[in-house]
Amino acid sequence: xxADYVRAVxxxxxxxxLVPPGADTEATLAVVDGLVFSGxxxxxxxxYGDDAHPETNGVVxxxxxxxxxxxxxxxxxxxPMLAICRGSQVLNVALGGGIEQHVPDRVGSDAHKETxxxxxxxxxxxxxxxxxxxxxGARHDVKSHHHQGFGKLGAGLREAARAPDGTVEAxxxxxxxxxxxxxxxxxxxxxxxxFEALVEEAIAYQAAKQ
Numbered sequence: 001x002x003a004d005y006v007r008a009v010x011x012x013x014x015x016x017x018l019v020p021p022g023a024d025t026e027a028t029l030a031v032v033d034g035l036v037f038s039g040x041x042x043x044x045x046x047x048y049g050d051d052a053h054p055e056t057n058g059v060v061x062x063x064x065x066x067x068x069x070x071x072x073x074x075x076x077x078x079x080p081m082l083a084i085c086r087g088s089q090v091l092n093v094a095l096g097g098g099i100e101q102h103v104p105d106r107v108g109s110d111a112h113k114e115t116x117x118x119x120x121x122x123x124x125x126x127x128x129x130x131x132x133x134x135x136x137g138a139r140h141d142v143k144s145h146h147h148q149g150f151g152k153l154g155a156g157l158r159e160a161a162r163a164p165d166g167t168v169e170a171x172x173x174x175x176x177x178x179x180x181x182x183x184x185x186x187x188x189x190x191x192x193x194x195f196e197a198l199v200e201e202a203i204a205y206q207a208a209k210q
Contacts, residue, residue: 004187005036005187006018009199014195021062022066025069029070029074033079033080037071041057045099084184086146093154097150100149122144123140124170126170130160143189158173170183
């Protein structure tokens with residue numbers, strides 16, 4: 001877990017608690033008021049009913065199964081969540097969606113991950129009327145590091161932003177308190193708007209539990 005995630009939560013006013021694969025889901029959800037699902041390796045295509053693309057790599061099935069289980073349990077409780085990069089793909093799969101396994105096959109470039117280990121930079125156009133739009137405005141510069149994207153959207157999710165090459169860059173569920181997934185890495189930038197919104201919703205969720 002890169003320290004940027006922890007620092008972003010702290011800077012936004014939250015108290016971070018790291019949850020490793022294998023942790024008890026019920027015990028975890030009893031003590032947290034919001035969740036950040038981080039970036040990382042590719043999901044096992046078997047989990048969304050597909051065969052592996054040659055560029056799909058680094059699969060850690062233990063992590064996949066744990067995060068999907070935690071995600072689905074959190075969605076059932078309407079726990080506020082910010083799902084980042086891989087995390088947003090977990091969100092889509094948890095709700096029955098799929099994964100575009102290698103975006104360069106469609107767009108013809110590595111614009112979203114030009115150099116492994118280095119963030120690419122581009123802008124996104126945010127869909128008007130979305131929760132994301134209320135937080136970021138119509139356009140936003142982002143730091144990107146992904147080669148996979150969203151396939152079929154999961155149940156209840158809607159598109160919230162696109163990159164200039166047409167790649168869907170964000171999803172949200174308008175029926176829930178705060179369920180937002182972005183393919184870019186807000187923890188690596190200076191704009192804390194998404195983390196601040198998550199912390200605000202976590203405070204409200206905590207109050208509602210009490």
